[in-house]
Amino acid sequence: xxxxxxxxxxxxxxxxxxxxxxxxxxxxxxxxxxxxxxxxxxxxxxxxxxxxxxxxxxxxxxxxxxxxxxxxxxxxxxxxxxxxxxxxxxxxxxxxxxxxxxxxxxxxxxxxxxxxxxxxxxxxxxxxxxxxxxxxxxxxxxxxxxxxxxxxxxxxxxxxxxxxxxxxxxxxxxxxxxxxxxxxxxxxxxxxxxxxxxxxxxxxxxxxxxxxxxxxxxxxxxxxxxxxxxxxxxxxxxxxxxxxxxxxxxxxxxxxxxxxxxxxxxxxxxxxxxxxxxxxxxxxxxxxxxxxxxxxxxxxxxxxxxxxxxxxxxxxxxxxxxxxxxxxxxxxxxxxxxxxxxxxxxxxxxxxxxxxxxxxxxxxxxxxxxxxxxxxxxxxxxxxxxxxxxxxxxxxxxxxxxxxxxxxxxxxxxxxxxxxxxxxxxxxxxxxxxxxxxxxxxxxxxxxxxxxxxxxxxxxxxxxxxxxxxxxxx
Amino acid sequence: xxxxxxxxxxxxxxxxxxxxxxxxxxxxxxxxxxxxxxxxxxxxxxxxxxxxxxxxxxxxxxxxxxxxxxxxxxxxxxxxxxxxxxxxxxxxxxxxxxxxxxxxxxxxxxxxxxxxxxxxxxxxxxxxxxxxxxxxxxxxxxxxxxxxxxxxxxxxxxxxxxxxxxxxxxxxxxxxxxxxxxxxxxxxxxxxxxxxxxxxxxxxxxxxxxxxxxxxxxxxx
Numbered sequence: 001x002x003x004x005x006x007x008x009x010x011x012x013x014x015x016x017x018x019x020x021x022x023x024x025x026x027x028x029x030x031x032x033x034x035x036x037x038x039x040x041x042x043x044x045x046x047x048x049x050x051x052x053x054x055x056x057x058x059x060x061x062x063x064x065x066x067x068x069x070x071x072x073x074x075x076x077x078x079x080x081x082x083x084x085x086x087x088x089x090x091x092x093x094x095x096x097x098x099x100x101x102x103x104x105x106x107x108x109x110x111x112x113x114x115x116x117x118x119x120x121x122x123x124x125x126x127x128x129x130x131x132x133x134x135x136x137x138x139x140x141x142x143x144x145x146x147x148x149x150x151x152x153x154x155x156x157x158x159x160x161x162x163x164x165x166x167x168x169x170x171x172x173x174x175x176x177x178x179x180x181x182x183x184x185x186x187x188x189x190x191x192x193x194x195x196x197x198x199x200x201x202x203x204x205x206x207x208x209x210x211x212x213x214x215x216x217x218x219x220x221x222x223x224x225x226x227x228x229x230x231x232x233x234x235x236x237x238x239x240x241x242x243x244x245x246x247x248x249x250x251x252x253x254x255x256x257x258x259x260x261x262x263x264x265x266x267x268x269x270x271x272x273x274x275x276x277x278x279x280x281x282x283x284x285x286x287x288x289x290x291x292x293x294x295x296x297x298x299x300x301x302x303x304x305x306x307x308x309x310x311x312x313x314x315x316x317x318x319x320x321x322x323x324x325x326x327x328x329x330x331x332x333x334x335x336x337x338x339x340x341x342x343x344x345x346x347x348x349x350x351x352x353x354x355x356x357x358x359x360x361x362x363x364x365x366x367x368x369x370x371x372x373x374x375x376x377x378x379x380x381x382x383x384x385x386x387x388x389x390x391x392x393x394x395x396x397x398x399x400x401x402x403x404x405x406x407x408x409x410x411x412x413x414x415x416x417x418x419x420x421x422x423x424x425x426x427x428x429x430x431x432x433x434x435x436x437x438x439x440x441x442x443x444x445x446x447x448x449x450x451x452x453x454x455x456x457x458x459x460x461x462x463x464x465x466x467x468x469x470x471x472x473x474x
Numbered sequence: 475x476x477x478x479x480x481x482x483x484x485x486x487x488x489x490x491x492x493x494x495x496x497x498x499x500x501x502x503x504x505x506x507x508x509x510x511x512x513x514x515x516x517x518x519x520x521x522x523x524x525x526x527x528x529x530x531x532x533x534x535x536x537x538x539x540x541x542x543x544x545x546x547x548x549x550x551x552x553x554x555x556x557x558x559x560x561x562x563x564x565x566x567x568x569x570x571x572x573x574x575x576x577x578x579x580x581x582x583x584x585x586x587x588x589x590x591x592x593x594x595x596x597x598x599x600x601x602x603x604x605x606x607x608x609x610x611x612x613x614x615x616x617x618x619x620x621x622x623x624x625x626x627x628x629x630x631x632x633x634x635x636x637x638x639x640x641x642x643x644x645x646x647x648x649x650x651x652x653x654x655x656x657x658x659x660x661x662x663x664x665x666x667x668x669x670x671x672x673x674x675x676x677x678x679x680x681x682x683x684x685x686x687x688x689x690x691x692x693x694x695x
Contacts, residue, residue: 397584400546404539405493424664424677 003374006295006338014303017244022059024249029056030204034211037257044260055253062252065259071305073223073266075131075161076193078182078454082159084130086223086268086341087307093367094163095123096347096355097133097311103356111136111355116150118446119347120157122360125449128367131161131195135347135355148174148466155182155462157451163344165197165227169212172196174469176220181461182454189221189265195342196222197270200250202230206257214254218261225309225342226254227270231283234276240289244296247271268342269301270309285351286314286327291334298338310340313363315349320358320435324349332366337374357442358435365417365438372413383407417441479510483519486551490523493543495550502554512558513566517597520548520555524595532680538588541679545591552594568599570690573621575603575612576659577636582629585659585679589625592679593686609640616649622690625682627659634661638670645671654689658682 009017031053032038038055042048047056072087086092101108102115119135134150141149147166154162155178166172175194185191196217200206206214217224228250230236236246251269258267273293277284284290294310301308312335315327328349335343345352346367347360377383388403398404417437419426432440454462482505489497498520505515527544530536559566572593576586583605590600601619603611616624624644628634637657644650656674657667667675673689676682687693 399539399584399588400542401539402493402543405537405543408537408539422677 001378002376003337005298006334007299008292008295009299013241014299017241017248017300018303020245021248021252022062024204024245025057025062025252026059027056028204028249029054030200030206030250030253031055032206032211032253032257033208034206034215037206037211037215040260041257046256057253057256061256061260065252065256066304066306068259068263069255069267069306070264072307073192075195075223076191077159077161078155078193079159080183080191080193082161084161086266088341089339090341091336091371092130092161092342093128093346094131094133094342094344095119095126095129095360096135097163097344097352098165099136099348099350099353099355101350101354102136103354103359108350108354110139112140113138113149113153115355117153117157117451118357119355119360120154121449121451122357122442122445123346124158124160124452125445126360126364128364128371129160129346129360131163131342132158133163133344134165135360142470144168144170144472145174145466145470147171148178148469151175151178152462152466156453156459159452161192162194163197163225164194165199165225166213166216168209169216170469170472172213172216174465176216176222177465177469178462179222180220181465182458187221189262192223192266194222195225195268197225197227198254199227199229199272200254202228202235202250203246204250204253206253211257214258215261218258218265221262221265223266223268224258225268225270226251226258227272227309228254229272229274231274231276232289233278234283240293240296243273243275243293244300247297248300266307268309269297269304269306270342271297272311273297283351284316285311286316286331290314291330294331294334294340295338298335298340302339307341308339309342309344310335310338311345311352312336312340312343313366314345314352316351318350318354320349320356320362324359328363328366329370332363333370333373336370357446358438361417361438361442361445362434365415368413368416369418383411475509478508479514482508482510483515483522486515486519487523487526489551490520490544490547491526493540493547495543495547498547498551499554502551506555506558512555512562513564516552516555516566520551521595521597524548528592528680528683542588542591545595548595549591566597569597569687569692570622571599571601571619572623572625572686573601573603573612573615573619574625574627575607576605576627576629577633577640578606578608579636580628580630580633580659581605582627582659585629586625586627588679589627589658589676589682592683596683596687598686609636609643612640613643613647613649616644616653617647621653623654623656623686625656625658625686628657628661629659631661634659634666637662637672641671654686656682656685656689 041055074083102111123129123132138146179194183191183193198210198213228247230246232243236243273290274283313328313332315324317324346363347355485501531541593600626637655672657672658676664675674685676685
């Protein structure tokens with residue numbers, strides 16, 4: 001059987017977090033700095049104080065929204081193929097997301113459109129990466145349209161599903177136009193070739209632009225990952241239960257808005273577990289507390305029966321060292337084996353600020369390793385091999401049995417990167433450490449993989465949209 | 475006729491590449507009946523299959539059990555063809571003879587057996603002394619058989635010194651320069667081989683075949 005899902009919350013504890021979240025929404029309320037959203041909420045019967053930009057949500061709204069939000073949705077690629085049902089037991093591993101820098105020759109440098117293209121191209125050939133995010137926000141293009149350039153680079157370098165976290169409603173609008181042009185659909189509800197993400201500002205606030213992105217995605221039918229990230233002790237109370245509580249209340253407020261804009265639009269129960277290190281005065285995403293939070297988060301998502309996102313694999317380390325390795329593995333394992341459907345951040349470290357090509361290759365390797373771990377052990381007549389044990393008998397060996405050959409490729413994970421060579425052989429092949437090997441592999445992928453470019457017709461359309469938005473004053 | 479022979483050679487090779495003992499036997503019988511030179515059938519048919527799997531194994535694209543089972547298919551086909559070789563009064567020129575065993579105090583033999591299987595597939599005559607072989611027994615056999623190569627396996631660190639003892643006894647018996655010594659097994663290394671006076675060390679079966687060929691001056695391929 002598959003490895004049991006991890007748990008850190010009891011049923012009563014989950015209930016308590018849910019109940020208290022409803023109370024916060026009804027009594028404390030959420031600030032929303034968006035006139036249109038407040039108007040819409042008010043029109044629908046939510047209690048709105050326009051002077052304070054404050055909305056208070058009666059419980060019935062949350063119940064309705066939970067009912068109308070789908071339990072799963074189908075993620076497709078740009079060619080409307082390779083559909084994967086996101087929800088339930090599905091695992092969908094996504095490359096990294098909005099780093100500020102790229103590690104090159106040991107130094108962090110600003111990301112470029114070429115980097116976005118290269119990361120997409122590499123993700124396209126890594127077998128455990130299912131979808132592609134904007135790995136690094138490009139800095140070599142006009143500042144109001146970096147995501148449109150990134151989108152173009154991704155569309156031309158991968159045939160995997162795409163993920164965006166639009167920084168502004170303007171950017172969201174441009175992306176929606178590009179996605180519609182590629183999908184050749186006016187309504188994207190049934191044709192999810194890309195997923196959006198939007199975050200409230202903790203505690204209990206939606207800034208205008210984030211709310212704009214959420215509304216934009218709901219209107220166009222695009223699935224949206226609603227991702228609160230309260231920082232323990234800074235933007236939420238310091239206790240972990242309260243972090244979950246604030247996160248949940250913020251999420252539910254976003255869920256209600258989305259379902260009022262458009263009933264049935266897919267919303268993902270998203271989370272970036274973050275604590276605030278009080279010595280360094282900085283956010284941290286791979287501490288042990290965030291591991292427990294990842295597990296608790298997935299439990300809450302299952303309670304609501306929603307598709308669940310969690311950031312992973314993550315690290316707060318600043319270079320490819322042992323800290324990076326243990327943080328990557330434990331964050332990834334916690335997210336995978338707590339039941340998260342969508343896991344985003346492959347290729348990133350430095351608390352999400354830096355991406356590197358070698359890290360993306362290493363994260364793909366770790367993914368393969370962990371997917372095998374959680375698959376568990378099948379026990380049946382064939383796998384018990386009773387007849388075989390009888391046949392070979394004591395003092396024999398199993399290296400020359402068909403049974404061995406039959407299961408060799410399916411029962412075992414085969415590393416692409418990890419060293420398994422004996423010392424002598426390892427030395428003979430260069431005696432390299434894993435990051436050096438990963439870097440070579442990354443370069444090989446980039447050199448050899450042929451980018452799956454868009455058709456000339458779609459390329460022309462996309463180019464037109466980018467030019468249009470570039471000319472617009474933002 | 476040539477075309478028919480080519481097809482049979484292909485069948486022999488394929489049966490080995492696909493680890494199929496039965497098909498290797500069938501193809502060998504077909505080869506014998508067809509009038510094809512049995513030596514050619516072994517060298518350009520069965521052995522070709524082994525070389526293909528061996529190359530894949532070195533490139534990490536084939537697994538050890540595949541290598542072993544290809545060897546077994548080769549052996550099954552060779553047995554059939556050797557009868558034909560004898561019937562025709564031919565002799566299959568062997569690449570050399572290798573005397574091999576696991577040293578005294580050590581009962582491990584899977585690795586050694588894999589080496590034997592690979593050596594036989596490659597065209598060597600192998601005399602297997604088994605496991606827990608006393609040093610004196612190695613010396614006696616070297617005297618009797620006069621092998622081109624003596625191979626010794628040791629898996630335990632406690633038994634590796636036995637290999638050194640055999641080399642010492644060979645020297646005392648004036649046999650050291652008459653036989654090449656190669657060692658292997660988990661307890662051994664290149665460094666240990668140099669230190670205790672062997673001619674070569676091999677980390678795995680494929681390397682053992684390559685190094686033994688080199689020791690005997692056999693050309694690759």
